[in-house]
Amino acid sequence: MRGRTEDRFVLFFAPCGCGGGIGIAYSDDLLVWRDIHLLEFPQLPWADGGPSAAMVLDAREDLGIWLMAFHAGRTDNNNSHAAAIGLAWSSDLVSWDHADR
Numbered sequence: 001m002r003g004r005t006e007d008r009f010v011l012f013f014a015p016c017g018c019g020g021g022i023g024i025a026y027s028d029d030l031l032v033w034r035d036i037h038l039l040e041f042p043q044l045p046w047a048d049g050g051p052s053a054a055m056v057l058d059a060r061e062d063l064g065i066w067l068m069a070f071h072a073g074r075t076d077n078n079n080s081h082a083a084a085i086g087l088a089w090s091s092d093l094v095s096w097d098h099a100d101r
Contacts, residue, residue: 049073
């Protein structure tokens with residue numbers, strides 16, 4: 001997801017080769033990206049494979065928060081391809097809360 005806050009563009013991405021997670025980067029011009037890092041995302045007891053593939057919506061006008069839908073990998077003895085979809089929310093794009101179920 002790429003979007004614009006009041007003063008810069010924000011990119012959320014699924015990093016390759018580092019075991020998953022959700023990456024974030026910032027740009028003023030969409031050419032040069034800076035402050036590239038993984039989000040500090042809470043542990044997900046229902047998705048031990050961690051979050052990835054985030055899609056973020058700006059719901060500040062209606063709800064006062066940013067909303068994130070994300071993919072989360074799961075270990076399931078009956079299915080080697082188990083996964084879940086999760087929802088999270090943030091007021092600052094840095095700290096994220098999520099539903100426990």
